[in-house]
Amino acid sequence: MGAELKVLCDESVAFEKNMAALYKLYAALYRDDAGFWQELQIEEEQHVSIVTNLYETYAPLGLFPTNLLDTDLGRLRAANRQVEFALARFNGRPPSKHEAYAFAVRMEESSGEMYYREAMIKDSNDEILDLVQQVNNNDKNHAVRIRDFMAEKGIS
Secondary structure, three states, X not given: OHHHHHHHHHHHHHHHHHHHHHHHHHHHHOHHHHHHHHHHHHHHHHHHHXXXXXXXXXXXXXXXXXHHOOOOHHHHXXXXXXXXXXXXXXXXXXXXXXXXXXXXXXXXXXXXXXHHHHHHHOOOOOHHHHHHHHHOOOOOOHHHHHHHHHHHHOOO
């Protein structure tokens, strides 16, 4: 799984970077909610660092926790293309808050984020994954947090 793992990690990292870019754009477009989106942006950037460092450290040893990643490369690429398309579209024509925030929820529930999120909340017997869970302690379930934020702000 060496070469395949590298491709999966690269696509996952690209997805996390795109999500960070999306949240950075949201912070710029929706200034009254900027703090919320900046927080999520930072967390997505941390996901990039975590996956990159795990790959560099543990893949050569055959110890990379693969349950962090969607192993369906096609599905992962499709989710990534959706975010890239939205970034291009939203830069040119900003959507309503509802459209933008609902899109963020959909992407947080997509394969690119789902596997990472599930790995962060599962009980694990994997020491490496346990360490990642500790580092990632407060960074859980962006989809729920976005939905709660939308409800709090009356965005429906």
